[in-house]
Amino acid sequence: MGEVLTYHTTVRDEWIDYNGHLSEAFYVLVFGFATDHLMEKVGMDERYRADTGCSLYTVEAHVRYLREVAPRSELTVTTQVISVVDKKLRFCHEMTVGDTLVATEELLALHVANARAAPFPDDVAARLRRYQRPVPDYAGRGIG
Amino acid sequence: MGEVLTYHTTVRDEWIDYNGHLSEAFYVLVFGFATDHLMEKVGMDERYRADTGCSLYTVEAHVRYLREVAPRSELTVTTQVISVVDKKLRFCHEMTVGDTLVATEELLALHVANARAAPFPDDVAARLRRYQRPVPDYAGRGIG
Structure with a gap:
């Protein structure tokens, strides 16, 4: 079983929409920060x-947007x-916010060298595989 | 065949990432503006x-992120x-940017009344159906 990688941040006021909760684009922004964090961890x-x-x-x-997220929440x-x-x-x-799962994101990404797709270097691939874990049940599905 | 609904905006400088292109969260922000536009159109x-x-x-x-989008692009x-x-x-x-398809988003949304799911009012449903068109081939699929 691979390691678990965690990233923490706090909901900023400018991420809140007219319903008073975290706006859908900003879940994706935070997930993007977590992707940056993964990239740093693997070199x-x-x-x-x-x-x-x-x-x-x-x-x-x-x-998948599962729960609303309040202003200033710790993510x-x-x-x-x-x-x-x-x-x-x-x-x-x-x-998650506390023990509550509020959203998931499944991603497909390509490694690119000078804007053309290229295989991951072996050392980067090996470091990525440290975080490999069983496939979650929601992965690979269409919108349902 | 239903009507086509279009929404226009221009890429803002603060939506650009370290690669010099529209950042993934801000495609979703623009799609969110288009959802707001749909909501206004149907009441x-x-x-x-x-x-x-x-x-x-x-x-x-x-x-689906299909093409990079440059700063100040007309979307x-x-x-x-x-x-x-x-x-x-x-x-x-x-x-699209000009004639080039740069991204697609498929969505599932729920109509809610006081935070509980509730059927669309008949008049709103009828107005939504004005924009009903054949299902695109990418809809309903998992990440592939």
Whole structure:
């Protein structure tokens, strides 16, 4: 069983919509911060991107909005890798407030070198696989 | 064949990420503006929400990021309804820059009355169905 990666942040006032709760785009923004955190953990940080011309591009995202999130909430995002195959990375984020799961995001991303898809370097792939865990039951499904 | 609903906006500088392109969360923000535009068109505007205590909550979203989008790009979002059944609305947004499709979003939303799911009023459902069009081939699929 792989390691669990966690990222923490606090809901900012400018992320709140007219219903008084976290707006849908800002769940995705926070999930993006958690993706940046994963990239740093596996060596795909700002320096790697500058030195190699490589980066990670999100191709598809499936978000499930499960609960409303109040202003100033403390968010925890746990990240797990589903698979790393060649140039493709599949992974999931789960967002919680306290013990309550409030949203999930399943992602497909591509490793790119100078804007063209390219296999992950072996060392980066190996570090990504440290966070590989069993596939959640919501992954791979269409909107239902 | 239903009507096509379009929404226009321009990419703002604060939506650009470290790669110099529209950041993933801000595609979702723009799609959210297009959802607000749909709500206004079918009578679910701010006054409706205040008068009735009803609103529309996004439950799931599947985003496909197809092309990078440059700063200051002129965006067009076309919106089409897939189905309106009881309290559930399925719909899609497609984002273009000029003639190029840059992203799609498939959504499942619930009509809620005072935070509990409730069927759409008949007149709102009828207006939503004006925008009903054939189901796009990417709808209903898992991440692939």
